[in-house]
Amino acid sequence: MTTIRQIAKLANVSVSTVSRVLNNHPYVNEQTRNDVQAIIDQLNYTPNSNAIHLSKGKTNVIGISLPLVNNQYYSSILEGIAKEAAKENYHLMVCQTNNDKKKEEEILQMLRNKKMDGLIMCSKLNEGSSLEMFSTYAPIVTCEANDVPSISSVYMNHYETFRMSMDYLIQKGHTKIGYCIGRKNSFNSTHRKQAYIEGLHSIGVTPNTNWTFEExxxxxxxxxxxxxxVQLDQRPTALVVSCNHIAASIRKEIERNGIQVPEQLAIIGCDDQPIGDLFDITTISSQSEQLGKHAFRLFFKRLTTEQQLNEHIEVSPQLIERTST
Amino acid sequence: MTTIRQIAKLANVSVSTVSRVLNNHPYVNEQTRNDVQAIIDQLNYTPNSNAIHLSKGKTNVIGISLPLVNNQYYSSILEGIAKEAAKENYHLMVCQTNNDKKKEEEILQMLRNKKMDGLIMCSKLNEGSSLEMFSTYAPIVTCEANDVPSISSVYMNHYETFRMSMDYLIQKGHTKIGYCIGRKNSFNSTHRKQAYIEGLHSIGVTPNTNWTFEExxxxxxxxxxxxxxVQLDQRPTALVVSCNHIAASIRKEIERNGIQVPEQLAIIGCDDQPIGDLFDITTISSQSEQLGKHAFRLFFKRLTTEQQLNEHIEVSPQLIERTST
Structure with a gap:
């Protein structure tokens, strides 16, 4: 097996010069670089990066767990992470969990097994106490709020976002309001439902379960x-929808059935997917790409400073009015 | 530093039993598993996966290079890969190139450095000859056609897809046809432009450069x-658009300006993004999730069989008629 020492001897340079050539270090004379590279190519030498990791203890890989890659909210967070990671020469190990807790545990084990230098969890399925244990191995950052002191987070306040939507609709005179959310019992959904109930409560209205849609x-x-x-005898006059691709789809199908938006049904979304713009959906922007960018910066700060300080950044929601309300 | 041997001694079991517990192997007595795990937890032992790779020579990581993660065509390919990879317990190392050749070279170097067991290139920027060299280190599969014998591919025939669109519009009586594509000089764009020119040629029409849009x-x-x-004095009556999110955006903006679709401008797309459905865009479906699934299977077959046989699978395009034509 060829070693870096043999290459150095053949090229008549020092071992550290060969190392600089292998790592694309800038301070190498061009002629020397070509000579060394020629010998490397001739011997078909490949440094085994797993051996390098073993000695350096660093992988330059950031793990990312998310429920679905083919979803604009998550792919937009991923885009934000990818942009910042590229600046620091970090690579992305992406784990699609399909909301399966076991799958999330797999990537947590990979973190423990040093396959990556840290983990960004776009949403999380495991309990805080379990994540806390894994955070002793490497930094974890969540893209939703968490109550674990050792884990940084960057998040939208989903209670606030849903409450803003409710208050906006109430101000427009609506009292018959429904909602449409994703996972029934996720961390975010719990807060959204609370905001919905408290919003209605503020005007003395009891929720109507025919108007709430989950999953x-x-x-x-x-x-x-x-x-x-369309089938309901008594319809809500307004709907708060967690994701704009769902809001767009509802708008299209409801209009196809002759129900006018916003006159007969007002629709407000709660993220910043471009499809919301194309379907003129009023929305509370979630700035998902920003979430991803912040998340990577938080991870990188934790990695490169000795401080064990964790941060929690709340990204402010922003109302964008369009024709759907 | 704790070793697997010490754990075995403390638990009074063999080294291979400890190994089975660490690797979640099914054939371990439940009581033994609990005893061993308790000792592992007590000693806070973590197997270093980079050391494991070094001995096994396998990473269970598949690399994926793509121009953009936040793009429905590519995230749908990624979804297909993720689904198949999950079945074989493979993890995804995703490299967003932003169409930068250097960034693509980075992931090719990672392949060479054994950071992954293979690479799926959703689009490719480097020359075939360069990819051929890297394919000697580990299997490469491209999600576009390639002319490298040592690299498998699964692809849409983009000439055929664009030609189908042209023939469809010509059959509907259109002669003033424009196109709208992504990267000007990519492998796919070259074939699309050829199909456009030859389509027009078949009815004796010369292309009008005012009607062709690139990038x-x-x-x-x-x-x-x-x-x-909208600004043109002479407008085309039909447009072939490579991506449905672009087609949707054109339809929305052109209708906002009072131009009727399809009466004054027919629009046909060339992929299967769900946004095409929402905007009623007639399209030649590219079945992108299928591309991703096939790509992973081709990689896995190459990895697990001794044969050095490469395959090239052409996925058939399919016309979906909607109201935009």
């Missing part, structure tokens, strides 16, 4: 919600 | 194309 994840799910709304 | 990547780019079309 809406895909465009098809949005279509089904619209079809159920 | 259209985002929803905003689509909006600008529509605004340019």
């Amino acid at each position: 809406c994840l895909t465009i098809d799910d949005g279509k089904h919600v619209a079809q159920q709304l | 259209c990547l985002t929803i905003d780019d689509g909006k600008h194309v529509a605004q340019q079309l």
Whole structure:
């Protein structure tokens, strides 16, 4: 097996010069670089990066766990992470969990096994206490609020976002309001439901369970919600929807059925997917790409400073008014 | 430093039993598993996966290079890869190139340095000859056609897709046809432009450069194309658009300007993004999730069989008629 020492001897340079050539270090004379590279190519020498990691204790890999890659909210967070990671020469290990807790545990084990220098969790399925244990191995950052002191977070306040939507609709005179959210019992959904109930409570209205829709994840799910709304004798006059691709799908299907938006049904979304713009959905922007950028910076700061300080950044929601309300 | 041997001694079991517990192997008595795990936890022992790779020579990581993660065509390929990879317990190392050749070279170097067991290139920027060299280190699969014998591929025939679109529009009586594509000089774009020119040639029509738009990547780019079309004295009556998010954006902006689709401008897309459905865009479906699934299977087959056989799978395009034509 060829070693870096043999290459140095053949090229008549020092071992550290060969190392600089292998690592694309800038301070190498061009002629020397070519000579060394020629010998490396001739011997078909490949440094084994796993051996390098073993000696350096660093992988330059950041792990990312998310429920779905093919979802604009998450791919936009991923885009933000990718942009910042590229600046620091970090590579992305992406784990799609499909909301399966076991799958999330796998990537946590990979963190423990030093396959990556840290982990960004775009959403989380495991309990805080379990994540806390894993955070002793390497920095973890969540893109939702968490109550674990050892884990940094950057998040939208989903209670605030949903409450802003409710107050906006109430101010417009609506009292018959429904909602449409993703996972029934996720951390975010719990806060959204609380905001919904408290929003209605502020005007003395009791929630109507015929107007609340859960487990809406895909465009098809949005279509089904619209079809159920069409069938109702008593319809809500407004709907708060957690994701804009669902809001867009509801708007399309409900209008296809002759129900006018916003006159007969006002729709407000709660993220910043571009599809919301194309379907003129009023929305409370979640600035998802910013979430991803902040998340990587928090991880990198933790990694490169000796401080064990964790930060929690709340990203402010922002109302964008369009024709759907 | 704790070793697996010490754990075995303390638990009074063999080294291979400890190894089975660490690797979640099924054939371990439940009581033994608990005893061993308790000692592992007590000693806070973590197997270093980089050392494991070094001995096994396998990483269970598949690399994926793509121009943009936040793009429905690519995130849908990624979804397909993720689904198949999960079945074989493979993890995804995702490299967003932003169409920068250097960034693509980085992930090729990672392949060479054994950071992954193979690489799926959703699009490719480097020359075939360069990829051929890297394919000697580990299997490479491209999600576009390639002419390198040592690299498997699964692809849409983009000439065929664009030609199908042209023939469809010509059959509907159109002669004033424009196009709208992404990167000007990519492998796919070259074939699309050829199909466009040959399609027009078949009815004796010379292309009009006022009607061809290149470097259209985002929803905003689509909006600008529509605004340019509005300004033209002589407009095309039909447009072939490579991506449905661009087609949707053009349809929205052109209709906002009072131009009727399809009466004054017919629009046909060339992929299967769900946004095409929401905007009723007639499209030649590219079945992108299928591309991703096939790509992973091809990689895995190469890895697990001794044969050095490469395959090239052409996925058939399929016309979906909607109201935009």
